[in-house]
Amino acid sequence: MDTHGSGSRARAAWPRSVDEALAEQERMRGLADLTSPGPAPGNVRLVAGVDVSYARQGDALVAAAVVLDATTLETVEVALVEGTVTFPYVPGLLAFRELPPVMAALEKLTCGPDLLVCDGYGVAHPRRAGLAVQLGVLTGLPCFGVAKTPFVFGHQEVGEERGYGAALTSDDDEVVGRVLRTQPGVKPVFVSVGHAISLDHACAHTLRLAPRYRLPETTRRADHLSRERLRAITL
DNA sequence: GCGACAG
């Protein structure tokens, strides 16, 4: 895929310390498009999901980028990258740990997706600059995040039926995401926008990508493939 | 000051 264009403008020295990361994160947040409605499900042909698996011992990791046909959910292309950890896990700075290998995987793709889905949060983040925000800015593609566990924002009860949701609200009454029930009677997921897409569209995509399981197929497949490759090189 | 804290 084309990782230049609007993406190259956002690229800078990749942080190696927490202080540098905080400064870079603030810069990236300023480059994010948080107002465009972006593509509705009907306007997306290819959607890509990314994920990273880590070895329990040592610093080996494997990143996966999986492209699906947005209509049939068939896998169109897969890219895997083996690498090593270059940044520690720090709550709020996950992007600096995961994005280097994720970008490498996306660069191996021959087809250019119209939309990116990642594990974790976008603007529903302490500094409004989660993983999905930074990935969207770096690639220039519409991007949103689907997280599996709560982070910093609370919400009201969510109906048990599939498709029901409740706003994730910041202290100042700002809607920064939505807790969304993707399967009836199953723990909901946390959707938040990253770049160039609206929360409504992000939730619509999430529901279409999760017809059978709690998590979007993009995330499920990227997770399976990266984990499978990791075990192969770890043993 | 102390805990909590996406993956």
Added chain:
DNA sequence: ATCTTGTCGC
């Protein structure tokens, strides 16, 4: 993220 046995259900 990763570790980790059995168990309930389609």
